[in-house]
Amino acid sequence: MFTTHSRPDGTVxxxxxxxxxxxxxxxxxxxxxxxxxxLDCSQLDYVSSAGIGLIVETYRRLHQGGHTLKLVNLxxxxxxxxxxxxxxxxxxxx
Amino acid sequence: xxxxxxxxxxxxxxxxxxxxxxxxxxxxxxxxxxWDVELVLEELxxxxxxxxxxxxxxxxxxxxxxxxxxxxxxxxxxxDFFDPTLAPTPDTTLPILERxxxxxxxxxxxxxxxxxxxAHENSISTLTVTMRLEH
Numbered sequence: 001m002f003t004t005h006s007r008p009d010g011t012v013x014x015x016x017x018x019x020x021x022x023x024x025x026x027x028x029x030x031x032x033x034x035x036x037x038x039l040d041c042s043q044l045d046y047v048s049s050a051g052i053g054l055i056v057e058t059y060r061r062l063h064q065g066g067h068t069l070k071l072v073n074l075x076x077x078x079x080x081x082x083x084x085x086x087x088x089x090x091x092x093x094x
Numbered sequence: 095x096x097x098x099x100x101x102x103x104x105x106x107x108x109x110x111x112x113x114x115x116x117x118x119x120x121x122x123x124x125x126x127x128x129w130d131v132e133l134v135l136e137e138l139x140x141x142x143x144x145x146x147x148x149x150x151x152x153x154x155x156x157x158x159x160x161x162x163x164x165x166x167x168x169x170x171x172x173x174d175f176f177d178p179t180l181a182p183t184p185d186t187t188l189p190i191l192e193r194x195x196x197x198x199x200x201x202x203x204x205x206x207x208x209x210x211x212x213a214h215e216n217s218i219s220t221l222t223v224t225m226r227l228e229h
Contacts, residue, residue, distance in 0.1 A: 020140045021104040046129060048136045049199035059190060077129050084205050085198055086186025 004029045015043040018051030030058045035067050042073035047081050099152035102143050121159045127227045137199035138168050138221055147172050166223045173219040177212045
């Protein structure tokens with residue numbers, strides 16, 4: 001189960017598992033977001049290559065519009081998956 | 095050895111996660127160890143779903159625990175030869191705008207596995223991954 005929640009401070013929380021089964025609905029949710037974006041990952045339990053692909057896709061879309069994407073509060077196991085992908089060096093992770 | 099059949103669709107993933115957690119509980123292993131196992135299983139299973147035959151046959155997953163190693167086997171008995179252990183390693187040093195998403199899942203499996211093997215005979219493929227459970 002994966003959901004997103006927009007917060008009053010403008011950040012968007014990712015909640016649950018971002019896996020291959022959830023990517024279609026997650027793509028619809030993230031595709032509706034625009035502008036410079038901060039994703040709060042404190043409740044993101046799990047990410048796989050399918051989820052990483054969607055984050056990269058979102059980064060590219062925002063970048064084309066001159067915006068940036070930042071991910072904050074990643075759990076260590078989720079940060080490890082980004083590190084395996086070599087994305088900890090090229091995405092802004094806080 | 096816990097063994098279960100799953101339909102070859104990504105919608106089976108929640109049932110696979112439940113299967114992993116059930117097995118770890120039976121072996122008295124902490125649930126925290128499940129995340130890494132689920133990641134490896136998801137990557138291997140979705141590879142079968144995406145690139146395997148569009149068959150109605152289920153995919154069989156079995157788990158074996160021998161401290162400190164967990165062995166995962168995925169059996170597809172309606173398959174063509176495709177050896178994922180030979181898939182090229184993606185370049186994870188490229189700038190993000192030059193990345194190609196392909197191959198990342200198998201790269202994760204290689205990073206986490208102590209052993210990653212493939213066998214294919216009479217349309218039956220078996221993927222075997224052995225990984226050390228840190229938790």
